[in-house]
Amino acid sequence: ETGVTQTPRHxxxxxxxxxxxxxEQHLGHNAMYWYKQSAKKPLELMFVYSLxxxxxxxxxPSRFSPECPNSSHLFLHLHTLQPEDSxxxxxxxxxxxxxxxxxxxxxxxxxxxx
Amino acid sequence: EDxxxxxxxxxxxxxxESSSLNCSYTVSGLRGLFWYRQxxxxxxxxxxxxxxxxxxxxxxxxxxxxxxxxxxxxxxxPKPEDSATYLCALVSGxxxxxxxxxxxxxxxxx
Numbered sequence: 507e508t509g510v511t512q513t514p515r516h517x518x519x520x521x522x523x524x525x526x527x528x529x530e531q532h533l534g535h536n537a538m539y540w541y542k543q544s545a546k547k548p549l550e551l552m553f554v555y556s557l558x559x560x561x562x563x564x565x566x567p568s569r570f571s572p573e574c575p576n577s578s579h580l581f582l583h584l585h586t587l588q589p590e591d592s593x594x595x596x597x598x599x600x601x602x603x604x605x606x607x608x609x610x611x612x613x614x615x616x617x618x619x620x
Numbered sequence: 621e622d623x624x625x626x627x628x629x630x631x632x633x634x635x636x637e638s639s640s641l642n643c644s645y646t647v648s649g650l651r652g653l654f655w656y657r658q659x660x661x662x663x664x665x666x667x668x669x670x671x672x673x674x675x676x677x678x679x680x681x682x683x684x685x686x687x688x689x690x691x692x693x694x695x696x697x698p699k700p701e702d703s704a705t706y707l708c709a710l711v712s713g714x715x716x717x718x719x720x721x722x723x724x725x726x727x728x729x730x
Binding site for chain 2: 510512537546547548549550551554556561562564594596598600602603604605606607608609610611612613614616
């Protein structure tokens with residue numbers, strides 16, 4: 507595997523379900539990010555992790571719970587989601603969180619909440 | 621407040637017809653402007669980073685330029701495989717936070 511991988515690629519869940527999205531980066535980076543891309547809206551940053559520590563929570567509802575057990579893996583735990591949470595969830599990584607560090611994205615998980 | 625605006629929203633070109641995409645921005649101190657390409661159902665693919673006005677970068681048929689208020693992505697003699705959404709993003713705030721524009725959907729027809 508190379509670059510940034512995400513699983514699953516597609517997910518359908520009910521509003522009462524609990525599911526998790528997984529991201530793995532094979533670039534030796536120390537920073538990881540979660541973004542949300544909704545239809546007709548720009549990419550929105552959700553969370554930033556640096557060396558497994560959460561350094562930014564961009565006013566994201568508590569029904570989204572991130573976890574970063576090590577610098578290569580990032581999870582997004584989902585529970586009691588709403589239909590408006592349906593979107594493409596993208597993971598990215600960069601060498602660090604220095605200004606202007608290039609972020610490399612995974613292919614995304616397409617989430618549909620029914 | 622930092623802001624990124626891309627235009628046009630959509631652009632249709634004939635193969636070989638050169639054009640430019642615009643990214644206008646306002647930011648309190650430019651720390652990096654990024655261009656990405658995104659194909660349907662995929663994650664954004666990094667193209668360029670620009671850091672200061674006057675800077676230019678090229679890759680194949682693409683050339684990115686930067687002024688103090690806007691960036692342009694010039695596409696020379698495009699091919700159908702250049703069809704994609706092109707995203708512009710600014711570093712905004714600490715921890716390398718990016719704010720993205722809404723993108724320009726480019727369609728190149730044979």
